[in-house]
Amino acid sequence: MSPTQIPNPAFHKWPANASETYISARRALLEKEFALRDQIEEVAAQRRALPPGPTLPTYTFDEGPKDLDLSSPITPITLSEVAKPGPLGHKTLVVYHMMMDENETKACPGCSMFVDGxxxxxxxxxxxxxxxxxxxxxxxxxxxxAKKRGWNDLRFLSSFGKSFNKDMGVEAPEWMPDLSQGPGMSVFRYEEDGDRGEAKVRFLYQTTPHFDAGTVRGMDLLTPVWNLEDITPEGRGEWFPGNDYVEKWDGAEF
Structure with a gap:
């Protein structure tokens, strides 16, 4: 069986009274869906096989307590301390770069939707x-x-006054230079020098949006919203998330 072949003729996604025209078109689409699945898995394997990236400098961030109702203490924390394995022993750190500049009081609508998820x-x-x-x-x-949005299960750090965002390519990004900050997702890995016991953080991977021909692609694969829109007759169209309807929905003022 080729990777794109439907594995079983009985594997179908249509009701018993579907027309032959519908069944034929749906089978053709199903083959493409299986091909897409195979390609996604192939790309994911290639991503995991990337050679190690560079080790990162000792960045320091500001962090508050876990309880968002508290405003203190605010403490400095280094990137290696953030990435250090906790009780579950994970050495991989995923960073979401949220678009919220130095003088802003709310994140961009797209980032806000992403962090909601x-x-x-x-x-x-x-x-x-x-x-x-x-x-x-x-x-x-x-x-x-974060408190207004109800983001109680996430950890937030500030890179205010630091070069971290610029170094990571999400501050005045080349792919959209009119932005002061851009979104992105980075993957780091915590390592320790066995002889010296020195902790370091290694860069592994980063993805950012693609604004080709006026569309927003790239990071859309990491959120279900646009993918769910894609299975509807309306499709994703030109829709982009907003903060206004969330405020009305929650009855809150951001």
Missing amino acids: LNGIAKHLAQRFNLVIIAKAPILAIRAY
Whole structure:
């Protein structure tokens, strides 16, 4: 059986009274869906097989307490301390770069939607790797916005006054230079020098949006929203998330 062949003729996704025209078209689509699945898995394997990236400098961030109702203490924490394995022993750290600049009091709508989703599945992600949200805004501004959005299951850090965002390519990014901050997802790995016991963090991978021909692609694969839209007759179209309808939905002012 070739990777793109439907594995079983009985494997179907249509009701008993479907027309032959529908069944024929759906089978053709099903073959493409299987081919897409195979390609996604092939790309994921190639991503995991990337050679090790560079080790990162000793960045320091600001962090507050886990309880978003508290405004202190605010403490400095290094990247290696953030990436250090916790009780579950994970050495992989995933960073979501949230668009929230130094003078802003809320994150961009796209990032806000993305972090809404991450917060909802944080307990599941924690079984596989460590996750933090990092933004350039001061930590108290980040925490105030996180509290309003109900992001109680995530860890937030501020890179205010630091070069981290610029070094990671998400500050005034080349792929969209009119932005002061850009979104992205980075993957790091915690390592220790066995002889010297020196902790370091290695860069493994990063992805950012692709704004080709006025579309938003790339990171859309990491959230279910656009993918769910794609299975509807309306499709994703030109839709982009907003903060306004969330505020009305929750009855809150951001």
